[in-house]
Amino acid sequence: MSQEREHIKCLIIGSGPAGYTAAIYAARADLKPVVYTGLVPGGQLTQTTDVDNFPGYPKGILGPELMEDLKSQAERFGTEVRFGYVTKVNLEGEIKEIEIDGSKIVTADTVIISTGATAKWLGLESEQKYNGFGVSACAVCDGFFFKNREVAIVGAGDTAAEEATYLAKLASKVHMLVRRDEFRASKAMVHRVLNTPNIEIHYNTEAVEILGDGQVVTGVKVINNQTQATTDIPVDGFFVAIGHKPNTELFTGLLDMDETGYLITKADSTQTNIEGVFACGDVQDHIYRQAITAAGTGCMAALEAERYLAAKEHAIAE
Numbered sequence: 193m194s195q196e197r198e199h200i201k202c203l204i205i206g207s208g209p210a211g212y213t214a215a216i217y218a219a220r221a222d223l224k225p226v227v228y229t230g231l232v233p234g235g236q237l238t239q240t241t242d243v244d245n246f247p248g249y250p251k252g253i254l255g256p257e258l259m260e261d262l263k264s265q266a267e268r269f270g271t272e273v274r275f276g277y278v279t280k281v282n283l284e285g286e287i288k289e290i291e292i293d294g295s296k297i298v299t300a301d302t303v304i305i306s307t308g309a310t311a312k313w314l315g316l317e318s319e320q321k322y323n324g325f326g327v328s329a330c331a332v333c334d335g336f337f338f339k340n341r342e343v344a345i346v347g348a349g350d351t352a353a354e355e356a357t358y359l360a361k362l363a364s365k366v367h368m369l370v371r372r373d374e375f376r377a378s379k380a381m382v383h384r385v386l387n388t389p390n391i392e393i394h395y396n397t398e399a400v401e402i403l404g405d406g407q408v409v410t411g412v413k414v415i416n417n418q419t420q421a422t423t424d425i426p427v428d429g430f431f432v433a434i435g436h437k438p439n440t441e442l443f444t445g446l447l448d449m450d451e452t453g454y455l456i457t458k459a460d461s462t463q464t465n466i467e468g469v470f471a472c473g474d475v476q477d478h479i480y481r482q483a484i485t486a487a488g489t490g491c492m493a494a495l496e497a498e499r500y501l502a503a504k505e506h507a508i509a510e
């Protein structure tokens with residue numbers, strides 16, 4: 193059976209703040225972008241509740257609403273947003289070949305990758321039950337809701353250390369659950385945690401269940417993995433900071449990645465190691481991981497795609 197084919201100037205993979213911002217800029221530059229949304233249209237923010245730190249919304253906005261706004265704004269300038277999942281890519285050569293849902297082939301002059309990253313979860317049933325109702329994987333996004341209340345955070349890497357100190361400025365007390373008897377985080381970060389008086393570190397401790405009243409989190413049941421003793425810690429917020437996984441399986445062996453799988457872009461740019469292929473948002477950012485920084489790099493990717501195409505057209509005309 194022959195595959196359906198179509199050629200476009202700019203294909204954007206992923207529909208989070210990075211993808212939609214890239215689409216807004218690409219559409220306004222007349223690149224007639226097509227966004228393939230992936231399996232979670234709108235990305236990570238559709239799985240959160242209030243977003244209070246995205247500039248332009250003085251009263252805050254619900255994550256899903258923010259993503260609908262970004263989508264509408266992209267569509268207003270002619271972006272075509274399609275529900276579809278990229279199953280294969282061939283990025284070498286001037287014309288990029290993208291397979292959608294295992295059947296359709298789209299060829300494109302430029303590809304903007306904004307497939308994001310996925311927060312790792314512990315895998316507890318209660319964790320998903322209370323996700324958005326006291327359970328969060330982003331202290332910067334949700335810490336504010338726990339001002340002067342007690343929270344717990346699980347993890348012992350740099351992210352957990354950074355988020356614990358961030359939370360300690362807001363919460364009355366932070367219980368840090370560390371599964372071994374030591375941190376993975378850098379010495380400087382550990383030093384900061386140890387010197388924050390309202391962080392209590394529970395070593396050799398794992399969360400076994402998030403406790404709640406059916407509506408919101410009320411505590412966490414933990415086990416000491418040395419003594420097997422279990423304890424209930426009353427908290428209103430439970431933060432998971434055990435790492436993120438960038439969604440880059442599709443690009444393995446094609447695009448340069450770091451050891452965790454984050455795409456590597458050139459300095460001060462969204463340019464990947466393949467010409468005409470740009471990466472923006474969390475898929476290439478393990479440090480900031482904010483909606484606004486993702487949107488910023490989305491803008492960069494579209495401007496760079498536009499410049500790349502203009503330079504090519506200029507070269508042909510000469």
Ligand code: NDP
Binds near residue numbers: 347
């Ligand atoms: P890491 O992979 O470095 O750390 C993950 C942490 O979570 C580890 O302490 C690990 O424990 C713990 N963990 C994993 N699974 C579980 C589980 N099921 N239950 C309990 N604990 C668990 O991820 P990070 O997100 O912290 O960091 C990712 C990268 O980003 C690192 O290279 C880091 O240095 C970098 N980074 C840098 C920052 C900065 O420079 N400002 C800020 C944030 C991140 P264990 O140690 O026992 O394996």
